[in-house]
Amino acid sequence: MKFFMLVGVLALVLATLHGGKSDDASKSDVSLSVDQSLYAGSEKCASCHKDYSETWKTSAHNKMIRPPILSGPDQTVFADFSKPSEFRPFELKDVKWVIGHRWKQRFIGVVNGEEVVFPAQWSIKEAKWQPYTGKADWWYPLHPDWKTRSNFKLCAGCHSTGVDTKTQTWKELNITCESCHGPGKAHSLKPAVENIVNPARLSTERSVEVCLSCHQAGKPGGDELAWPAGFSPGKKLADYWKGFAPEGKQTSEFWTNGTAHKNRVQGNTFLQSKMHFAGLQCSSCHDSHGSRHTSMTLKSATTNALCLTCHGPGKQVGPNYVSITEHTHHAPNSTGSQCISCHMAKTGENSVGAESRDHTFNFVSPAVSIGDKNVSKKDPNSCNLCHADKTAEWALATTKKWYPKLK
Secondary structure (H helix, E strand, O other), X not given: OHHHHHHHHHHHHHHHHHHOOOHHHHHOOOOOOOOHHHOOOHHHHHOOOHHHHHHHHOOHHHOOEEOOOOOOOOOOOOOOOOOOOOOOOOOHHHOOEEEOOOXXXXXXXXXXXXXXXXXXXXXXXXOEEEEOOOOOOOXXXXXXXXHHXXXXXXXXXXXXXXXXXXXXXXXXXXXXXXXXXXXXXXXXXXXXXXHXXXXXXXXXXXXXXXXXXXXXXXXXXXXXXXXXOOOOOOOOHHHOOEEOOOOOOOOOOEOOOOOEOEOOOHHHXXXXXXXXXXXXXXXXOEOOOOOOOHHHEOOOOOOOOOHHHOEOOOOOEOOOXXXXXXXXXXXXXXXXXXXXXXXXXXXXXXXXXXXXXXXXXXXXXXXXXXXXXXXXXXXXXXXXXXXXXXXXXXXXXXXXXXXXXXX
16 A cells, blocks of 8 residues: 555656646636637648548547437437436437547537537446536536536537637537647648647657647636647647646545546546656557557557567566466456556546546556545456456455565
8 A cells, every 4th residue: 555655646746747837827828719720621631641631530539529410321429319318408409519439428509609518428338318517527616507518618629629719619620630730721831840740759748748638637727618728739738737636535537546537537647657757658559640449559459469569578678477377367368368457447437437547557456445444435456347246355365366576
């Protein structure tokens, strides 16, 4: 337990440094008006970057917010509107935009002339309607009534490109080329390295912040928007956004030990990790243009191909073993022998628990699920997320037997 306490303290310090307080962020006096004429649009980008465009078209980045389509190859609505629900004061005919496609779907409609987020969501895994209140989020006191819960204040900044909150318009739906590369009109007219942002040419810190701008839970300094308005790729994110850090207690974002309690904290937990301290960045494992693998990884994570790029026998970073079973004590092709099952456990809740992977890359010991008897909801651990029929005490005893040197 001392180890996890130390990690929590260290994480608090480092997350503050990376996503945290700055004089500029505390003032947060940024313009919400965007010059959309500076954007070229993804179709223009595709005229020179066809290969990147083709993979992006089918990626999760291009499925964030879409019009409602009920069937066919371009289907976007997976929710069953024929199922009645006490949580859903709207019908399909009221839906203007659909948010999400993998874990859950939320819906946007127009109320009193403004786009708002409806108070019900569809759980794809459970195939049922759930309430969406937002009560666990910091912005809830500012937007308690769903009828005034503006899409442009809460969602649009990370689900579309070139958002202007004053005019309540965007340049393009979804996370397009210019979400990560910045406005590209000048580059499209006269292509040059100097007039476009390429995250691959930025420092590691600035490059990571391009992703953190939407994959890090936090808040602006003194504004009511739920996204870093005014930030663009290449800028210092801390001037627009303060990322939340673990507090040593259970919160909406973190479990007590600092692991992911919900989705959208990939950046918060990554900033605690040995991977981050070693100089890795999001693009070390993910392709923002899309790939054929789950979560847009460069290689398959479920076959261990991604992790074995750097880890394993003969590599600079361990562990060393003759067979994977020697290290995992599980059958070679089982879930228990997947690196991500133990080191990226699904501790985060999306529409249901255990959907989102933690990015601290720590093996989460069963000890955290025993811990403080005063905590009503115990931290999940890497073992019992699979072995749900066993106790944390059983898992801890087994872990000590298999890894006697593990602290």
